[in-house]
Amino acid sequence: MKEVFEKPYKIVRRLTEKGYQAYFVGGAIRDTIMNRPIGDIDISTSALPEQVMELFPKTIPVGIEHGTVVVMLEEEAFEVTTFRKDDEYLDHRRPTNVQFIDSLLEDLKRRDFTMNAIAMNEHGQIFDPFHGQAAIKEKKIQTVGVPHERFQEDALRMVRAIRFHSQLAFDIEQETLLAIKANANLLHHISIERISVELEKTLSGINCKSAMQLLAETGLSEQILSLISYRDQLQHWPNIHSNLLKTRTEKWALLCTVLKVKETEWFLKTWKLPTRLIKEATSMVLGLEEIQATGWTNLLMYKLGEELTISTERLRLIQLGQLDETEVSKRFDAYKKLPIYDKSDLAVNGHELIEMVGQPPGPWVSKVLSKMEHDILVGKLDNQKELIKEWLNTCNQL
Known part of the structure; x- marks a missing residue:
């Protein structure tokens, strides 16, 4: 097990010692298999949120209604989420209700793509009921279960597929791609804030060009108000190392x-x-x-x-x-x-300028200071008080 799992391992170990099931899940396992840098490490458990909070001295109930508790360990935060099963989804965005369960299989079943539906226990043993490792080996983005159903549940998953295509340079499996095209119109249910997070990650990917083209080709860009006028530019995205x-x-x-x-x-x-x-x-x-x-x-x-x-x-x-x-x-x-980085670097400030010129304050002060900035930056004036005094007599700005 990689070194980054050492701290969260203590959380998993504590939970299993108390008789609960606990596993590392999600993107961290995918990236471990791919030997990519690992970001956040999430933990799933059969323990209820209240039971998790009883076991650890410092916790934050950030999403307790959905089973998520943040456990603070040596100043680091780790999300611990109770195994759950989602009921019917509302507006293609969120489940109407969440059922806490004690089945890892059912918990993995609700996840978006097979490569993200892999779990690992405290001994480094992998649990992969939906063949996510095979998808990783084949460089394939494929939904857990029927693609149409997954996208009907949460339409943001379609944009996430594009994002993973960009970041991992994986192809989107044909049935999954067809389902994106068929369900693209559902994206208008998703807030622009959620979409912007995914788009920003897409822009960071090694396969950004192809991903941006897919946004247009699948019809997703037509459902994003901010991109609706840019289909042609997306299709002709340049080949640059964004x-x-x-x-x-x-x-x-x-x-x-x-x-x-x-x-x-x-x-x-x-x-x-x-x-x-x-x-x-x-x-x-x-x-x-x-x-x-x-x-x-x-x-x-x-x-x-x-x-x-x-x-x-x-x-x-x-x-x-x-x-x-x-x-x-x-x-x-x-x-x-x-020669200067800010107005405060000028050798003469506004009060000194007023004294030098002998005129009452007014709009002319700002005007002269701006001219002073300009001439110093373009090399017409040295930033020295005596030279600025001489310059004031010839600048014709008063």
């Missing part, structure tokens, strides 16, 4: 540039993204347009700031198919050579 992007902002800026979005800020708002991300991605898109027109300038780097300057350069190089971290480092070095 998996090399490092931040959320870079991914959403990439989406905007590839789709040739005209109103970037409005488009990003439709995805219900955080305000800061929207602002930064919009700045990056505008920055890329400016670079295309005039190349990198001190003014642009100053406007973007350190983090966005680096991100914009990385995205630019990735889109050109020329990503080289030494080039990104050169842009960072260029940024570090800027």
Whole structure:
């Protein structure tokens, strides 16, 4: 068993010592089999949520109505969920009721894809009733049970299939793919927030181009209001290494540039993204347009700031198919050579400016400071108080 399982192993062991069934489940097992980096490690158990909370000193009942309790162990959080069976689904999104059960098989049966319906016990023994290991070996995305039923239950699973196609470079099994096309119209029941999480992960995948094309070909993009006008751009997604992007902002800026979005800020708002991300991605898109027109300038780097300057350069190089971290480092070095990084770096502030000029405060102060910033950044003025005094006599901004 891999080292990352050492801490959650203690949880599983504690549960089994008390007579409960407990297993590692889901993506962590899939990624273990594939020898991929392992993210969150989830645990399923026959113990009821209240019983789990009794066994561990620090727990958080984050989703207790659905059987989930977060167990804190050495400052790390692990989700422990009671075996459950879902009743009928409401609006193709969520079950009307959840039944807690003591059957691992029934719990795995409710999961989306066979590769995610694999469990592992504390001894590293695999339980694979739906042949998920075979699907992994064949690089195949296949639903547990009848695809039509799985997508009728939760329409987001169709977008998850596209996301896994991007991340794992697995093919979607034919019957599953046909069911996505047949049920694509159900996606309008799903909130844009849930879809945006999956799309962001799709943008990070090694098979992003094919995944974006599938969004259009399956008809899913027609059901996503934010993408409804971009079918052609999705079908002609370029062959770029978007998996090399490092931040959320870079991914959403990439989406905007590839789709040739005209109103970037409005488009990003439709995805219900955080305000800061929207602002930064919009700045990056505008920055890329400016670079295309005039190349990198001190003014642009100053406007973007350190983090966005680096991100914009990385995205630019990735889109050109020329990503080289030494080039990104050169842009960072260029940024570090800027004469100022912020208005607070000016050798003369607003109060000193008013004293120097001998005029009462007014809009002219901001205007002169902005001109001062500009001239320092373009090399027309050194950021020194005496030189700024001389410059004030000739700048014609008063």
